[in-house]
Amino acid sequence: xxxxxxxxxxxxxxxxxxxxxLVRPYQEAFAELADTCRGMPVSEILPLLxxxxxxxxxxxxxxxLREQAEAIRSGARYVLRVRxx
Numbered sequence: 001x002x003x004x005x006x007x008x009x010x011x012x013x014x015x016x017x018x019x020x021x022l023v024r025p026y027q028e029a030f031a032e033l034a035d036t037c038r039g040m041p042v043s044e045i046l047p048l049l050x051x052x053x054x055x056x057x058x059x060x061x062x063x064x065l066r067e068q069a070e071a072i073r074s075g076a077r078y079v080l081r082v083r084x085x
Contacts, residue, residue: 002060002064002067002068002078002079002080002081003080003081003082003083004058004059004060004064004080004081004082004083005082005083005085006058006082006083006084006085007084007085008084008085010057011084012025013025013026013056013057013058014026014027014056014058014082015027023055023056023057024052024055024056025056026052026053026056026058029052029055029056030049030052030068030072030078033045033048033049033052033072034071034072034075034078037072037073038072038073038074038075039073039075040072040073041073042066042069042070042073045069045072045073046065046066046069049065049068049069049072050065053065
């Protein structure tokens with residue numbers, strides 16, 4: 001399980017059902033990668049996740065992204081705890 005802090009004004013960068021997001025929400029990108037990259041090596045998934053996180057201006061650590069890539073590779077459920085500040 002991961003954890004991230006996001007300000008209330010930046011929540012649209014994370015959640016796919018946000019209105020008025022100026023960038024593609026990370027949740028949407030993650031869901032797409034989970035659908036298309038299952039079974040791929042983590043090393044191939046990581047740069048895709050990094051790009052999505054960077055585009056959404058979210059500060060995931062390398063360990064966070066590796067954990068997410070492992071979940072995508074294996075098809076496991078991934079839980080992200082979001083603290084809104």
